[in-house]
Amino acid sequence: MDILRVLYDMLYYAGPILFCTLGGLFAYKVNVINIGLEGMMLFGGFIGALLIFYTGNYLLGLSGAVMLGVALGLLFSFFGITKKANFIITGFAINLLAVAIGYYTLALMGRTDINVIGEVRHMSLRLNIPVLRSIPVLGDVFSGHSILTYVAFLSIFIVHFVMYHTKFGVYVRVAGESPEAAEAVGINIHKIKYAAIIVGGFLCALAGVNVAVEQIAAYTPQITAGTGFIAIAAIYCAAGSPMKSSGYAILFGLMQALARNLAVVIGGIAGLLNVIPYLTVIVVLSIIAINRYRKTNIRGYAHD
Amino acid sequence: MKQNKLNTILHHFLNALIPIFFAFLIGAIAILVAGENPLETFYILFQRALFTERGLTRTLHYASPLILTGLAIGISFKAGLFNMGVEGQLLVGGFVVAVLGYTYSDLPSGVLVPMLLIAGILSGIMTAMIPALLKALFNVNELVVSLLMNYAIIHVLQYLTTNVFRDPSRGYVSTHMIGSSAILSRMFGTRITPFFFIALFVFLIMYIVFNHSKLGYEIRAIGKNLEFSEAVGMNVKKKILTIMTYSGALAGLGGAGWMMSDRYAYTLNFSGDPGLGWDGMLIALLGAHSPVGILVAAVFYGALKSGSQAIAIHTSVPQEIIAVIQSLLILFLSIKFLKESKVLERLTCRFLPKQAKEEEV
Numbered sequence A: 001m002d003i004l005r006v007l008y009d010m011l012y013y014a015g016p017i018l019f020c021t022l023g024g025l026f027a028y029k030v031n032v033i034n035i036g037l038e039g040m041m042l043f044g045g046f047i048g049a050l051l052i053f054y055t056g057n058y059l060l061g062l063s064g065a066v067m068l069g070v071a072l073g074l075l076f077s078f079f080g081i082t083k084k085a086n087f088i089i090t091g092f093a094i095n096l097l098a099v100a101i102g103y104y105t106l107a108l109m110g111r112t113d114i115n116v117i118g119e120v121r122h123m124s125l126r127l128n129i130p131v132l133r134s135i136p137v138l139g140d141v142f143s144g145h146s147i148l149t150y151v152a153f154l155s156i157f158i159v160h161f162v163m164y165h166t167k168f169g170v171y172v173r174v175a176g177e178s179p180e181a182a183e184a185v186g187i188n189i190h191k192i193k194y195a196a197i198i199v200g201g202f203l204c205a206l207a208g209v210n211v212a213v214e215q216i217a218a219y220t221p222q223i224t225a226g227t228g229f230i231a232i233a234a235i236y237c238a239a240g241s242p243m244k245s246s247g248y249a250i251l252f253g254l255m256q257a258l259a260r261n262l263a264v265v266i267g268g269i270a271g272l273l274n275v276i277p278y279l280t281v282i283v284v285l286s287i288i289a290i291n292r293y294r295k296t297n298i299r300g301y302a303h304d
Numbered sequence B: 001m002k003q004n005k006l007n008t009i010l011h012h013f014l015n016a017l018i019p020i021f022f023a024f025l026i027g028a029i030a031i032l033v034a035g036e037n038p039l040e041t042f043y044i045l046f047q048r049a050l051f052t053e054r055g056l057t058r059t060l061h062y063a064s065p066l067i068l069t070g071l072a073i074g075i076s077f078k079a080g081l082f083n084m085g086v087e088g089q090l091l092v093g094g095f096v097v098a099v100l101g102y103t104y105s106d107l108p109s110g111v112l113v114p115m116l117l118i119a120g121i122l123s124g125i126m127t128a129m130i131p132a133l134l135k136a137l138f139n140v141n142e143l144v145v146s147l148l149m150n151y152a153i154i155h156v157l158q159y160l161t162t163n164v165f166r167d168p169s170r171g172y173v174s175t176h177m178i179g180s181s182a183i184l185s186r187m188f189g190t191r192i193t194p195f196f197f198i199a200l201f202v203f204l205i206m207y208i209v210f211n212h213s214k215l216g217y218e219i220r221a222i223g224k225n226l227e228f229s230e231a232v233g234m235n236v237k238k239k240i241l242t243i244m245t246y247s248g249a250l251a252g253l254g255g256a257g258w259m260m261s262d263r264y265a266y267t268l269n270f271s272g273d274p275g276l277g278w279d280g281m282l283i284a285l286l287g288a289h290s291p292v293g294i295l296v297a298a299v300f301y302g303a304l305k306s307g308s309q310a311i312a313i314h315t316s317v318p319q320e321i322i323a324v325i326q327s328l329l330i331l332f333l334s335i336k337f338l339k340e341s342k343v344l345e346r347l348t349c350r351f352l353p354k355q356a357k358e359e360e361v
Helices: A003-029 A037-055 A058-082 A087-109 A117-121 A147-165 A167-177 A179-184 A189-215 A227-237 A242-266 A275-296 B002-033 B038-050 B053-078 B086-103 B109-138 B142-164 B194-212 B214-224 B226-231 B236-263 B276-286 B291-314 B321-333 B342-349 B354-360
Strands: none
Touching: A003 A037, A003 A147, A003 A167, A003 A189, A003 A227, A003 A242, A037 A058, A037 A087, A037 A117, A037 A189, A037 A227, A058 A087, A058 A189, A087 B002, A087 B276, A087 B321, A147 A167, A147 A189, A147 A242, A167 A179, A167 A189, A179 A189, A189 A227, A227 A242, A227 A275, A227 B142, A242 A275, A275 B109, A275 B142, B002 B038, B002 B276, B002 B291, B002 B321, B038 B053, B038 B291, B053 B086, B053 B194, B053 B214, B053 B236, B053 B276, B053 B291, B086 B109, B086 B142, B086 B236, B086 B276, B109 B142, B109 B236, B194 B214, B194 B236, B194 B291, B214 B226, B214 B236, B226 B236, B236 B276, B276 B291, B276 B321, B291 B321
8 A cells, every 4th residue: 555645645635624623623613513514525526516517617616606505604594593493303404305306416417427537627626736746755636636726735724814813703603602602792603603604615615626526526315425525524623723623633534535545455345344443433422422421420420 | 271272282383384385386496396286296295195095004104113213212312312323213213123134034924024123223222322331431422432433333334234244136236135034014905014003002102102202301401401300309311221122122112123124125325315324214204292292293104104195106206305305395394383382272272251260370
């Protein structure tokens, strides 16, 4: 197994998880668990691939996806915040709707996937950045990823900056940590929550385009394969810290890379390796929850 | 007292009806996109599914596993537990029954059928125990764990079906067919099998558990206020395990019954798309987590499934429209359109003498 190949794949798989993680963070900070990350990502990939399929225009696909992502964020906010819905159910509905509309459209088109390989091939979506390329040994790991993968990694720092060094970030954190205080100083909590969720929809749409258009170049309703939920686990693991959550997202990306590269080596039980990423997430989440549980039960009565 | 009950029933009914209206309204747009007449399509859907003998018995057949998965989700949601692993638990139940039903196919039916049903129940319980124990012991988020387990389970079963238990004589990936003594066969020359009556029987048990048992009361208490329930001395951890046991057992039984009454072999689309477990979520929501509501909702959704085949035959609308309507339904069901039963109370107040009204309280 080629270590450099694994590292390259780690960054490759981490991209979409990062988008979803960073997207879900804002909502998490205002105490809204956005279960719909997965569906928002799938919708993004769907509309992106669909527009590129018909027009061959990457930018059109990307902006269509982003607009739909924002619209879904708006929808989720309207239901979850204005209408006070059970937002876990709302999120789930968005996930199921994304799959259902995908299959319905495919059936109408009479296809099994929306294949954009032909359109994407001559778009040169993979970037070769000379500075990264010239890094000794690791040059091949960092270089040659698609545009949005780089954007995903850049977003880590952008989100960290926004969260801790801007007014909006302060508002988001205050609105989540102590809504009464926020309201007392005149922050419109509803608006902040809306914004937090809409940012999530935006980033998830990028995740969808990243996978459906840039990486696989073919949309099917299965492309997301739990990425949104893995992202939620990453957020839980790090209690919503952008840097740490991203660390977990990259770790989960590494597990996917390992599963894929081990499969090439092992062959026979290759199918079974697909469970590695999911099991890792469950194990990591459990370990962290157990630790946190021990700490919070310091008085000891929970141990009797 | 009686008036109050009627009130809640009416309230639930309207709260289910409004989302159904919206879901079908938007579903109609999707049908227009396909170039068909929505009203005609919906007419075909329900006319075939409910008002023909063939359609109606098929509807009840489809409703059978849905009653069970609906109850499985309903009991956990009612307690505020998000068991999102019902789909995986059902798959494991179905798979285990497929393997055992083939291996022990020479056992007589009277032994094999109960054995398989119990095996399905136990597999469902064991699968549900993983998120349940993590939640009860260490407060690990059960929603994320049970959800991600579905993906892991699908991959494991796919591997086992493709490599270990595959029937090589079939052109597609599938286990061997279960023996004829393991099959719950059709009755009265219709699509109904004993599985439907098993599901009805389980529904009765669950009705008693929900409404007339201590556990039912405790489930409602935990769902309403977990800390309070713990403070007054309820062993919440134990209750979480109990609730998840019920939930897993119902899901496992659903998988076992579906295998023995409909599929007869484990294939990669055993549970359909979206799976029976996900359908269960819609049904639990539509039925407002109450057993009778879940029964009605399961038959309603069985009708959608049964009618979807008629749609595919008689119109050019893809039968995937049903999944679209289903997810729209869940979306609209996440909102409570009528808050409490105040609207109805006000309405019914007019027809009630004032004193009677006070007595209720």
